[in-house]
Amino acid sequence: MSPQDSKRYRNVKVDYLARVEGEGALYLRIDKDKVEEVELRIFEPPRFFEAFLQGRRWTEAPDITARICGICPIAYQSSAISAMESIAGVTVTEPIRALRRLMYCGEWIESHILHMAMLHAPDFLGYEDAIQMAQHHPDVVKNALRLKKLGNDIMTFLGGREIHPINMRVGGFYSVPEKRDLEHFIPELEWGLEATRELAHLLAGFDYPDFERDYEYVAMRHPEEYPMWQGRIVSNRGLDIDWPEFFDHIEERHMPQSTALHSVIKERGAYMVGPIARYNLNHDKLSSDARALAKEAGLGASCANPFQSILVRGIETFYAIEEALRLITNYEKPDHAYIEAEPKAGTGYGCSEAPRGICFHRYSIDDDGIITGARIAPPTAQNQATMEEDLVDLVPLFANNTDEELTWKCEQAVRNYDPCISCSVHFLKLHVDRC
Amino acid sequence: MHTPRKPKLAVWKFASCDGCQLSLLDCEDELLAVANTVSIAYFPEATRAVVDGPYDISLVEGSISTGEDAERIQMIRDESNLLITIGACATSGGIQGLRNFANVDQYISTVYAHPEYIHTLRNVSPISQHVFVDYEVRGCPINKYHLVEVLAAHLAGRRPNIPSYSVCVECKRRGTSCVMVAHGTPCMGPVTQAGCGAICPAYNRGCYGCYGPSEEPNTQALSAWWTKLGVEDADIARSYRSYNALSGVFRREGSRYAKKAAAGATNEERPQ
Numbered sequence: 052m053s054p055q056d057s058k059r060y061r062n063v064k065v066d067y068l069a070r071v072e073g074e075g076a077l078y079l080r081i082d083k084d085k086v087e088e089v090e091l092r093i094f095e096p097p098r099f100f101e102a103f104l105q106g107r108r109w110t111e112a113p114d115i116t117a118r119i120c121g122i123c124p125i126a127y128q129s130s131a132i133s134a135m136e137s138i139a140g141v142t143v144t145e146p147i148r149a150l151r152r153l154m155y156c157g158e159w160i161e162s163h164i165l166h167m168a169m170l171h172a173p174d175f176l177g178y179e180d181a182i183q184m185a186q187h188h189p190d191v192v193k194n195a196l197r198l199k200k201l202g203n204d205i206m207t208f209l210g211g212r213e214i215h216p217i218n219m220r221v222g223g224f225y226s227v228p229e230k231r232d233l234e235h236f237i238p239e240l241e242w243g244l245e246a247t248r249e250l251a252h253l254l255a256g257f258d259y260p261d262f263e264r265d266y267e268y269v270a271m272r273h274p275e276e277y278p279m280w281q282g283r284i285v286s287n288r289g290l291d292i293d294w295p296e297f298f299d300h301i302e303e304r305h306m307p308q309s310t311a312l313h314s315v316i317k318e319r320g321a322y323m324v325g326p327i328a329r330y331n332l333n334h335d336k337l338s339s340d341a342r343a344l345a346k347e348a349g350l351g352a353s354c355a356n357p358f359q360s361i362l363v364r365g366i367e368t369f370y371a372i373e374e375a376l377r378l379i380t381n382y383e384k385p386d387h388a389y390i391e392a393e394p395k396a397g398t399g400y401g402c403s404e405a406p407r408g409i410c411f412h413r414y415s416i417d418d419d420g421i422i423t424g425a426r427i428a429p430p431t432a433q434n435q436a437t438m439e440e441d442l443v444d445l446v447p448l449f450a451n452n453t454d455e456e457l458t459w460k461c462e463q464a465v466r467n468y469d470p471c472i473s474c475s476v477h478f479l480k481l482h483v484d485r486c
Numbered sequence: 487m488h489t490p491r492k493p494k495l496a497v498w499k500f501a502s503c504d505g506c507q508l509s510l511l512d513c514e515d516e517l518l519a520v521a522n523t524v525s526i527a528y529f530p531e532a533t534r535a536v537v538d539g540p541y542d543i544s545l546v547e548g549s550i551s552t553g554e555d556a557e558r559i560q561m562i563r564d565e566s567n568l569l570i571t572i573g574a575c576a577t578s579g580g581i582q583g584l585r586n587f588a589n590v591d592q593y594i595s596t597v598y599a600h601p602e603y604i605h606t607l608r609n610v611s612p613i614s615q616h617v618f619v620d621y622e623v624r625g626c627p628i629n630k631y632h633l634v635e636v637l638a639a640h641l642a643g644r645r646p647n648i649p650s651y652s653v654c655v656e657c658k659r660r661g662t663s664c665v666m667v668a669h670g671t672p673c674m675g676p677v678t679q680a681g682c683g684a685i686c687p688a689y690n691r692g693c694y695g696c697y698g699p700s701e702e703p704n705t706q707a708l709s710a711w712w713t714k715l716g717v718e719d720a721d722i723a724r725s726y727r728s729y730n731a732l733s734g735v736f737r738r739e740g741s742r743y744a745k746k747a748a749a750g751a752t753n754e755e756r757p758q
Contacts, residue, residue, distance in 0.1 A: 074499060096501045096551045097606060102593035103584040107724060114694065118581045118729070121505020121627060165511065169532065180533030182521045192518070200514040211685035213512060214505040214627040215696070218689045226689040305599035312598075388690070462534070471504075 060087070063446075063458050075470065077461060079442060084450035086443045091435060091465065104425040109135050109394050109416045110221050116412070116427065117215045122165075122471055125158040125206065126405030128219045129280040130412040130427075134401030135221045137294075138416060139392040146385040147223040148281075153233075153378045154209050154219065155279040155403070156371040160202030160243070161213065162406035163326075163364040163371075166469045167254065168195030171361045174463040175257040191253065194246045198368070201243050205236060205375065223389030233379045240379075243372045248344060251365035255348035260460075263355040264444060266437065267319060268328035271404055277336040277370060278329060280403035285332055288319065294400035297411055303428065314433040321436035324408025325468060326363040327354050341370040357441055357467040364406075364469075394420030405430050407469050431470045438468055493542035493641065496528035498562055500548025500555050501582055501610070506573035507531055507547050509630040516634050523641060539565035543640060545633075546619075549575040549582060551610045563617035570636060571613045574626035578698055579732035581626070583610045586732060587744075612732065621646065626696040626729040629681050649680040652700040653693050656684035665692055672712050674725060677703035677735070698730035705739040720747035 063079040074095045080088040100119055104112060112131040117124035129151060136143070143151075168191065169181040178184040185192035203213040209228065210216025218224050269290060273282035285291045292300060303312040316322050331353040334342065345366045354363060394416055401412040408430030415424040441464050449460050497507050511532060513520065527537035544566035550556050563569055574580045585593055586609045594601045613619055623632050632648050639646040649655070653675035657664065665671040665687045673692035675684065679700040686693045699705075709722050726740030 096555065097594075097597065097604060098501055098551075098582040099585055099590075099593045099597055100581075102596040103581070103588065105596070108721070111724070111728075115581060115728075118503050118505075118626065121503040121508050124505070169511065179535035180526075182518070182526065182533070183535075185518060185521075196514040196517065199512075203512060203514070211689050212627075212682070214508060217686050217691065217694075220691075224689075225686075225691040459534075 061454065061457075063454070063461050065458060065462055075465075077442075077465060079446065079461060081446055081450075084447040086446045089439045089442045091439055091442075101425045101427060104414075104422050107422050109138070109414070109420040109422055112412075112414060112422065112425070113219055113221065114215070114217070119427070119429065120471055121214050122162055123158060123405045123407065123410070124215050125154050125210075125219075126403050126410040126430075127412075127427075128216070129155065129403040130401035130410050131414070132219060132221050132401065133280065133403065134399035134412045134414050135416075136392065136399075137401070138397040138399035138414070139221070139394060141222055141390050141392045143223055143390060144385050144387075146227070146383055147389070149378045149382060150209060150224060150227065151219070152279055153375055153382075154206060154216070156375040156378070157202045157205030157209070157213075159279075159371040159406055160368055160375075161199055161206065162202070162469075163368045164195055164199040164202060166406070167250070167361050167364050167368070168192065168199075170469070171463075171466050172254070172257075174459070174466060175361070191250070195250070198243055198246055198250075201236075201239050201372075204239075208232070208236075220389055222392040223385075223387070225388060227385060227388045230379075230382050230384055233382055236379060237376065240372050240376050244369065244376075247365065247369045247372060251344055251348045251362070251369060254362050254365050257361070259356060259358045260445075260448065261356075262358060262445060262448060264357070264441065266328075266355065267316065267322040268331050269316075269322045269324050269409065269433075270329040270332045271402060271409060272332055273336070275336075277333050277374070278404050284402060284409065286316075286322065287332065290316065294402050294411075295398075297400065297402070297428075298413070298426075301411075301428065301433075303432070312432055313436045314428055315436060321440055322433070323357075323437045324430050324433045325360065326367055326406075326408075327357065327360050328408065329404060330354060330363045330366065337366070337370055338373050340373060341366055344369055357464065360467045360469075394418065398424075407431060407471055408433060429471070431468070434468045434470065438465055438470065441467070492523065492525040494527040494537060494540075495524040495637075496539070496541040496544045496562075496566070497526075497531070498528075498544060498546045498548075498558075499531075500546070500559070500576070500613075501551045502548030502573065502575040502580065504531065504547070505627040506576075506625075507545070509572075509628055509633055510545075513630050513634055520634070520637065524637065541566050543568045543570065543637070546571045546576050546613055547573055549579045549610050549612055550616055551582060551607055552605060553607060556607070556616060559613060559616045568620045568640060569613075569617065570621045570623060571619050572623045572633065573628050574624065574696065574698060574729045576613045577622045577624055577733075578730040579610045579612050581729050581731075583732040584727060585610055587727065610732070623648070624679055624697045625681055629683070632681060650701045651680050652676055652703065653678045653680050653682070653684050653687075653697070656680045656682075657687050660684055660688060662687045665690065666711070666715070670715050672715055672717050672725070674708070677705050677708050694728060695725065695736065696729045698733045699735045703735055705735050709739060709743060718747070719743050719750055723747055 061081040065077040076092040113128040116127040206213040271278035271282035334352045398415040411428040413426045674695035675693040679697040723743035726736045
């Protein structure tokens with residue numbers, strides 16, 4: 052780069068993005084107030100899950116794919132189980148369906164609170180981390196830790212442990228709980244509702260950058276409920292598909308100037324998955340109390356400001372706690388913990404709403420139940436193109452800020468998506484020419 | 487009055503799922519106490535603040551799978567007084583270690599459209615293959631209380647109290663009846679290190695070995711028992727080749743049964 056160039060361009064460079072899960076870096080080259088180049092670099096080494104799944108037993112997929120991500124193992128387990136059950140032609144009983152949804156509520160509560168209170172809120176309040184924040188807002192951090200523990204406790208009780216739980220299987224669960232044991236959660240969940248309401252009010256008071264974009268939102272949609280692990284895949288621009296059609300519409304591009312397989316909708320390009328997409332496409336499926344809380348927090352029926360994802364996570368957490376209460380109240384212990392499922396040659400698809408957005412799986416197995424092909428589209432890979440586009444539009448708004456302020460703002464914009472870079476199946480290393 | 491300096495803690499990540507370092511944030515009841523006792527000097531998953539080394543304690547998650555990472559771990563060792571590996575990836579290579587039994591070029595072309603963009607080592611290796619490791623915390627994922635125990639023991643200048651016996655001991659202590667004896671469910675508990683609390687048998691399933699081999703495990707006897715229960719050779723091989731596929735005894739037994747399974751398949755194909 053020539054000396055003139057260095058005067059002309061501003062570089063925003065973050066060598067190691069903090070408060071995200073996994074290893075990523077950010078690089079922007081800015082000419083006055085225009086972004087010339089933007090790269091969200093992922094240097095998480097590839098781990099080749101889709102390759103070593105081949106030759107494994109179909110029943111192993113839920114436990115193996117959980118290891119893609121320690122933050123959202125339930126999402127991977129659910130999608131893998133759905134795919135295998137669709138091949139075997141198994142439909143689970145209502146109590147099993149409810150217990151899976153309850154597991155999912157636990158994961159949403161844990162993951163959303165972790166992100167809201169410990170990873171994202173410090174940006175809005177000007178702290179480097181939640182521990183610093185705890186010195187001035189001790190009750191906020193303590194309540195958040197207690198809420199997070201509630202989510203983890205639900206997963207641990209139903210799944211044996213919170214990270215890589217061991218109890219979910221193709222056809223159901225290895226072991227199902229007694230109703231009276233689940234009812235122990237009721238008082239803490241009731242406390243959690245109020246604590247989340249308070250948290251949402253606090254988040255509503257944050258100073259949100261005035262930033263909106265015209266996104267294509269993609270999420271699941273179920274006729275009766277806010278989506279977790281069942282429903283069609285829809286968008287606000289006419290996408291309305293069943294799982295087997297996913298790769299007819301979504302393309303994963305492996306580009307030399309990209310650090311990941313960017314997912315795009317073939318006809319239209321980048322799209323957004325995650326809390327805002329779910330909320331905008333399923334606002335009518337939230338409970339009336341959750342909708343009322345959203346209104347109190349200043350959210351309309353849809354939201355186009357990615358910085359407000361933290362607020363939407365708050366509403367979803369409130370909903371997940373309400374839903375957990377409802378599921379526990381209505382639970383009847385099933386006679387059988389699982390339905391026996393026999394393998395047969397075929398291809399199956401699974402999708403579920405990880406806290407960060409849809410997590411899509413496709414598997415082929417043979418008659419003996421040996422996996423012959425696997426393909427997985429994790430949510431963060433699907434959001435990556437949108438994250439980069441956000442940065443291009445965001446920088447001009449903060450062009451007058453100091454380098455440090457601008458850098459922090461860009462980091463915050465990436466954290467809007469709660470990116471989980473460890474979902475590394477599709478991520479790869481890239482060499483970048485740094486200015 | 488002289489206040490002792492807080493020990494500086496750093497958390498490093500290599501190829502992994504992030505779950506083991508998340509365990510530290512999952513210590514909801516202990517987190518603020520830990521933060522009062524040690525200074526969190528480098529922990530990108532939790533903070534954007536960075537304090538330069540050297541560090542008193544480094545926690546290392548993940549396995550080595552790229553040339554850059556092989557260099558980075560040397561730098562981390564140089565900067566760390568105590569280096570503790572956390573989790574199956576760091577202590578034994580983890581699930582991604584399965585590539586060592588396959589052709590990595592084939593793996594790359596299975597997953598990626600442009601293999602030429604991918605730079606990775608042929609083999610995955612645990613941290614101890616590269617640098618001296620002071621202490622290993624096992625498990626996929628680790629038990630978060632083991633992590634707290636290791637940190638507390640270090641601060642108190644004593645040995646950490648973490649079991650090296652098998653999962654069977656934990657089942658007995660928990661009062662879980664043996665799933666293998668009572669239900670004929672294949673279980674890796676007899677050869678797997680305790681520490682998880684024997685959760686799988688307590689939930690009616692066999693242990694799948696995510697804590698790796700226990701002290702002096704008799705894998706051959708266990709495999710013979712599994713064969714009696716009707717488990718095929720290929721499935722015995724798969725069970726050893728999972729989250730700790732590269733640990734010594736599991737690796738040997740996995741390979742022994744993979745060979746047996748391959749020989750069996752050839753025999754079947756041979757015309758009578």
